[in-house]
Amino acid sequence: MPSSPLSVLPATAATPGTSGDPTWWRQAAVYQIYPRSFYDANADGLGDIRGITAKVPYLKELGVDAVWLSPFYPSELADGGYDVADYRNVDPRLGTLEDFDEMTASLHGAGMKLIVDIVPNHSSDQHAWFQEALAAEPGSPARARYIFRDGQGTNGELPPSDWTSIFGGPAWTQVPDGQWYLHLFASEQPDFNWDNREIRDDFLRTLRFWSDRGVDGFRIDVAHALIKDLSEPLPSQAELERLEKLHNGTNPLWDRDDVHGIYAEWRTLFNEYNPPRTAVAEAWVDPSRRARYASPTGLGQAFNFDLLMADFDAASFEGIVTKNLAEAQATGASSTWVFSNHDVVRHATRYGLPRLVAGTGGGADAGSDPVDGISQDGKAWLLAGGPEAELDRELGLRRARAATLFMLGLPGSAYLYQGEELGLHEVADIPAAERQDPTFFRNAGVEVGRDGCRVPLPWTPAGPAFGFGDVPAHLPQPEWFAGAAASAQDTDPASTLNLYRKALGLRRSLQSGETLEWVPNANPAVLHFVRPNGWTVVTNFGDADAALPEGTVVLSSVPLEDRTLPAAATAWLVKP
Template identity: 80%
Template sequence: MTVSPLSVLNADTLAADPHWWRQAAVYQIYPRSFHDANADGLGDIKGITAKVPYLKELGLDAVWLSPFYPSELADGGYDVADYRNVDPRLGTLADFDEMAAALHDAGMKIIVDIVPNHSSDQHAWFQEALAAEKGSAARARYIFRDGQGTNGELPPSDWGSIFGGPAWTQVPDGQWYLHLFASEQPDFNWDNREVRDDFLKTLRFWSDRGVDGFRIDVAHALSKDLSEPLPNKAELRRLEKLHNGSNPLWDRDQVHEIYAEWRALFNEYNPPRTAVAEAWVDQSRRARYASPTSLGQAFNFDLLMADFEAESFVSIVTKNLAESAATGASSTWVFSNHDVVRHATRYGLPKLADAEKTQDGKDWLLNGGEESELDRELGLRRARAATLFMLGLPGSAYLYQGEELGLHEVAHIADADRQDPAFFRNTGIEVGRDGCRVPLPWTSTDTSFGFGEAAAHLPQPAWFAEHAASAQDSVDGSTLTLYRDALALRRQLQTGEELDWIANANVDVLHFARPNGWNVVTNFGDTAVELPEGTVAVSSVPLAGGKLPANATAWLV
């Protein structure tokens, strides 16, 4: 098929288009595990800059960086000590500027993580609050409360932290501070004007440095109602099921007053800065975050939470595209990120038998990640098929570092090597997220598989050698080659929000058509199926006698 040059997104058109994010292919980098340029075992900013040619060849529209700010790493960098600086272990602001320029010169946008619900306990403001008196302006930036009991020896409520243990920690003068996550992550008080103004300053700081967009961590938690009496844990669970903004901690309507201010700031720039919300909310309320007057886009994790089956995929895609059409937002699609078990592993595990049919792989990890339960070949085969299906959809595609190498979750990490607070606070319940954060293998034989010249900060398994980028480069049929081919073709073909489902008598086959004569066919079944007429431009596995094999996707043009 011949594609008009006008439909090809090059660097100049990407830079000029204020709506570039609507159909973008975005690649998430977890900086500490991407590439180590200074031989200290930790990925860094210069390491990212060194890999810009690799990122360009992959065919990306944008790169999203997980936190690179000064941090004590109580939560992998999501405990931020200084929002307007670079962790000295990762580099300097000058290094950041060099990286941003290299990405822009290569035709890629840059998105950075903003963590607004909480800071590090090492943040200057929190250290000032600890030294200040009760009722002080310094403490008013966070959420401090007197305790219960005769002498305030009990926490203000029985709430639990997301990472296990109580959500309140007592300070020496007897007061308690709220932390929905780790105790090293005190929650900001977003009713405080000083907090709001400081984050506007942070957003402007990075926008002025050329940042094109922001991923907003825990976007649904900022606004809170902590009026007395505080509800107990049982009442919180009841309110969580209502999905009407009545929960005092999550998804309150008032949070969008904050984001309206952010949107006004974003729109001062040309093109306007973009934002995407990490908001784990009911689908009925997701559109609020994706509103043009709010952040503009919100992550859709529905495919990430689904089994590899046609019925689930078609239902999820149909619902989300209808929502996008009704709100004017752009759909987002994602299978893996820094918080979940890699989808090549999830798809190689037996389906869970719960009512939600949620295949997240956590039970497998918790039980020791026995290889006998994981079909690696099937998992990767399905992951390749699912990704090719997703890249054919209208909307933006979010990819996670290493998935283009076909990486599986690293299940076997010694307790002494683990870093995730979820593991330490929930031993025996949560194994943590370290398995998807293990540093990438760039070569098959060098120290730390080419990640750097020192041992990686998380141990890499021997099987990484066969997945190394050098072992897959220019190799027909490799996962890296598949991603490069698909992303290059997607950049030519992707246009508009249109998708038409094509009827198929086989319930295990999904077929949809896009503009430009682009057709996507996925076989979720166990036997090969006939393909419709057309030229196969790319397929997740080689065709079998002209047929589409089981657990496979093909694009026809």
């Protein structure tokens, strides 16, 4: 595998800028950056590493504790950077390792941690190891790093099984000599063979490489897919779908118990550093099995997507929070909360769509992450270009602001996605010729794909790319971005940007303990909880006004009058 020079810092040293509370991640507010769409510093239409460095003051003022970078590695962008060609380098279109070091130092100097994406299930088909495998013979050590099989049929002309990839189409691709390789995602993303010790050792080198450069933690992509049972005979696609519902660790492809042996090795490495490096698993598994990934002897934390998959509904939110806090307390893990990311329709849009049934694009039973997280009605709305009659933009944003204040009041880590602090909606009207997500093309338009949440951010109301850069952005930006631009919201005290700034600042001072107490309410549409220090959060999920409890209001998602909490609103109160 190609690699860059290793840092000379010893693993046991406290890397500059990373000292402090070793449990910082348990209550952190983490801001996800999709690098190619954040800020373009060199006028090529792509966001880059120097662009992130330039916006560190913005991130500091926003008030987040850490930044999580989606992949920035060399990539042919067959899947938005999740097809990695070199795990220990920076894509030259995004910068250099020196640029990365400068960004890391700038974030640390501003008091923020850095988390980076690791993509261990598959590489790019342009990775040196896969290119070596293609040139090698069947049965060679080069092919043993990936999953190659002979085909079925008289001359091996049929794939080893009828499996379907997550992005649509077959999960096997044939190479010129007749063998087939497995790719659970795009054909440009061949799966590694994690039974091969060489793969395990090389990823340990990768984790150490970035840890030595000052990275504080890692987000593990598709963490539940690394270990596979490919013993013959391979099950059919129908049998796989049946096994996916068992949630007992025996599925041939997903969430196998043996995967945790890998993460135990990783935890040993993480604990060599001072403070220990953190990790969070992206594992779309049944909630009953999520704690295995969040184990203190494993990755330590796992994404909880339950709120992301839920409608804007009081009973749903209460049940999800209660269950997950109890699970965290029982296992010693930290809860995680998220509404939007690079894989799903932005929650300001989800909450404004009719007949919302969040999460039908995937989830625990799907074996992987959903490509959008909206109902078939929502998909039809997006594919049709999003007529305004179908999306209530004002209601969607109002609910999103209320839900975010509710979430930021919870104990645990809050994961935010770039642009949600601007109240951005999904960009629906992207011409097919300008779309980039493989899900759109491989499913013949049935899946609208994820480009709509990856459109570059608007920083100013004018310019060729609304301040994103000096040339048009790599994905088209809509005209309505002008009103959502960061500079347009900066001086407006009622803007969503300033709501996030106030909330994150207050959260840092109010956060106390890792528990809450629900306060009974006669109105089933209202949720009311209190943190150990008396910090009170009240959310009205209903359509009618509700009374506020006693206390001094320190923040609300909408302006308040008297002691009334309007519909689709949240208020924070403290003891007088």
